[in-house]
Amino acid sequence: xxxxxxxxxxxxxxxxxxxxxxxxxxxxxxxxxxxxxxxxxxxxxxxxxxxxxxxxxxxxxxxxxxxxxxxxxxxxxx
Amino acid sequence: xxxxxxxxxxxxxxxxxxxxxxxxxxxxxxxxxxxxxxxxxxxxxxxxxxxxxxxxxxxxxxxxxxxxxxxxxxxxxxxxxxxxxxxxxxxxxxxxxxxxxxxxxxxxxxxxxxxxxxxxxxxxxxxxxxxxxxxxxxxxxxxxxxxxxxxxxxxxxxxxxxxxxxxxxxxxxxxxxxxxxxxxxxxxxxxxxxxxxxxxxxxxxxxxxxxxxxxxxxxxxxxxxxxxxxxxxxxxxxxxxxxxxxxxxxxxxxxxxxxxxxxxxxxxxxxxxxxxxxxxxxxxxxxxxxxxxxxxxxxxxxxxxxxxxxxxxxxxxxxxxxxxxxxxxxxxxxxxxxxxxxxxxxxxxxxxxxxxxxxxxxxxxxxxxxxxxxxxxxxxxxxxxxxxxxxxxxxxxxxxxxxxxxxxxxxxxxxxxxx
Numbered sequence: 001x002x003x004x005x006x007x008x009x010x011x012x013x014x015x016x017x018x019x020x021x022x023x024x025x026x027x028x029x030x031x032x033x034x035x036x037x038x039x040x041x042x043x044x045x046x047x048x049x050x051x052x053x054x055x056x057x058x059x060x061x062x063x064x065x066x067x068x069x070x071x072x073x074x075x076x077x078x
Numbered sequence: 079x080x081x082x083x084x085x086x087x088x089x090x091x092x093x094x095x096x097x098x099x100x101x102x103x104x105x106x107x108x109x110x111x112x113x114x115x116x117x118x119x120x121x122x123x124x125x126x127x128x129x130x131x132x133x134x135x136x137x138x139x140x141x142x143x144x145x146x147x148x149x150x151x152x153x154x155x156x157x158x159x160x161x162x163x164x165x166x167x168x169x170x171x172x173x174x175x176x177x178x179x180x181x182x183x184x185x186x187x188x189x190x191x192x193x194x195x196x197x198x199x200x201x202x203x204x205x206x207x208x209x210x211x212x213x214x215x216x217x218x219x220x221x222x223x224x225x226x227x228x229x230x231x232x233x234x235x236x237x238x239x240x241x242x243x244x245x246x247x248x249x250x251x252x253x254x255x256x257x258x259x260x261x262x263x264x265x266x267x268x269x270x271x272x273x274x275x276x277x278x279x280x281x282x283x284x285x286x287x288x289x290x291x292x293x294x295x296x297x298x299x300x301x302x303x304x305x306x307x308x309x310x311x312x313x314x315x316x317x318x319x320x321x322x323x324x325x326x327x328x329x330x331x332x333x334x335x336x337x338x339x340x341x342x343x344x345x346x347x348x349x350x351x352x353x354x355x356x357x358x359x360x361x362x363x364x365x366x367x368x369x370x371x372x373x374x375x376x377x378x379x380x381x382x383x384x385x386x387x388x389x390x391x392x393x394x395x396x397x398x399x400x401x402x403x404x405x406x407x408x409x410x411x412x413x414x415x416x417x418x419x420x421x422x423x424x425x426x427x428x429x430x431x432x433x434x435x436x437x438x439x440x441x442x443x444x445x446x447x448x449x450x451x452x453x454x455x456x457x458x459x460x461x462x463x464x465x466x467x468x469x470x471x472x473x474x475x476x477x478x479x480x481x482x483x484x485x486x487x488x489x490x491x492x493x494x495x496x497x
Contacts, residue, residue, distance in 0.1 A: 017147030039148070041215040049212070 004051070004077075005070050011046045012066065015039065025067040043069075051077055082258040083497065084339040085331050086171025086324030087436050088163035088272075092128035092317055092423045095139030096166060101440050103137055103422075104448045105470045109301035110423045111315050117280055123287025126300035127278045128317035128424030130159065139319075152216035153225065154194030155276030159320035159429070160226030161233065164188060164270045168234055171324040171336060173268060178235075184268035185238030186227035187257035188322055189249035191428030191484065194221025196279035223428075226274055226320075238266040244428070246484030247388075249273045250321060251431025251492055255345035257325050267327045272432035274320030286316065289355060293391060304425075305452035306389035306418035307396050307460050314390040317424025321432030323439075339439045340494040343377065343477075346370030350487025357395050357483060361402035364388075367489035368406050368479060375493040379410040381477045382493070384447050386434045388481045389418025390425050397459060399481065404463070415473060417466040421451035431482035435492060438478035442496045446472045 092110025094100035224242035250273025257271035293313035296303035350363035453467035
């Protein structure tokens with residue numbers, strides 16, 4: 001697993017209070033990890049802080065799985 | 079009017095994460111006061127308070143027991159304390175498995191005086207230093223006072239009245255009194271009622287300090303700081319935590335064979351209409367509040383065995399309350415006992431009235447009244463009143479009076495009796 005993936009998973013575990021092994025790359029934040037729309041806003045903020053990227057609202061709306069987040073960050077990180 | 083009884087209790091206090099631990103420590107004359115650990119308060123008006131202790135402490139609170147990790151992160155401590163105390167109470171009452179029909183008739187009235195001050199403080203700093211796009215999306219609903227009632231209703235599916243009282247330090251007592259009326263007036267059959275607070279943070283200590291309300295002279299030994307009616311008292315010690323009771327319509331409770339702790343028989347309310355922080359100089363608001371509660375109860379003053387005083391350990395408030403109690407009871411003051419448990423757990427502000435109501439209920443259960451700690455040299459006007467100095471006292475306790483008074487000149491009194 002990439003370094004980005006590791007850091008993303010850590011943030012998800014911390015914010016959603018879920019078991020680490022449930023945070024697979026295919027896991028959907030809402031359907032599999034019990035997040036609601038505000039939790040996703042919070043997660044996106046945490047990703048922005050952690051990786052120094054900006055994730056505009058229209059991009060954030062498309063981030064529904066762990067893999068979506070990792071891909072976006074890898075594509076946009078300085 | 080329908081009769082209302084108490085069938086469940088829940089406590090989170092500086093002396094325990096549950097009812098029995100707290101009560102054991104109260105009766106053993108322990109103090110929950112210590113140097114503040116949440117932040118460095120060295121340069122503040124005071125550097126001590128009665129904090130709820132961490133889970134690994136001898137009488138600590140384990141937030142993880144009843145509150146999801148995610149919710150703990152999103153909300154202020156007062157909400158966490160409130161959810162847990164409500165959970166304890168509904169478990170104690172044996173009402174966690176109510177049918178949908180029963181839950182339509184079960185509600186929440188859990189208030190607070192101040193609400194999410196620590197979170198308001200910390201997120202304001204985020205706004206200042208990082209800008210609006212870094213403020214938590216959970217900021218608002220993680221700080222609002224009615225969000226204990228909201229969270230608890232969601233957790234247990236309670237679809238009856240959803241209410242939250244905000245009357246400063248009278249919130250807990252008003253919450254119980256108002257909820258009892260909702261049951262008496264047939265708006266609900268079951269109510270989770272009480273109050274919580276968690277305002278031990280820099281702006282909270284600074285604010286109350288600047289209002290000249292806090293004790294500050296006992297840095298060497300904070301356990302001596304809260305000393306209601308003692309000549310050396312110099313202000314209140316801030317506490318935190320929550321108290322929640324299950325109130326239930328009497329016939330319903332009896333029919334299901336519930337354990338009945340007490341009946342709520344009297345409730346009085348008044349306003350001082352005098353000053354925002356100072357009590358009325360003749361204690362007239364306090365007196366009228368108590369008079370109304372006693373009148374509604376149908377009891378004689380000689381029936382009331384124990385008064386849990388507001389007794390915050392402020393120079394003016396303690397004297398005025400005692401004067402009002404003296405006028406109310408007349409000669410009957412000689413046979414009752416009155417104490418302030420704020421001497422042990424500090425002032426829980428919006429949680430105080432609820433936590434202290436539970437102490438009153440336990441006093442009736444165990445026939446013992448809790449002590450007033452640190453009452454070494456009582457003020458002159460204390461003569462002839464049993465203020466239960468230092469040590470708990472076994473005695474008959476069949477009926478109680480509980481007082482709470484708040485900033486804004488808001489007064490609440492509750493009378494309960496054993497069944």
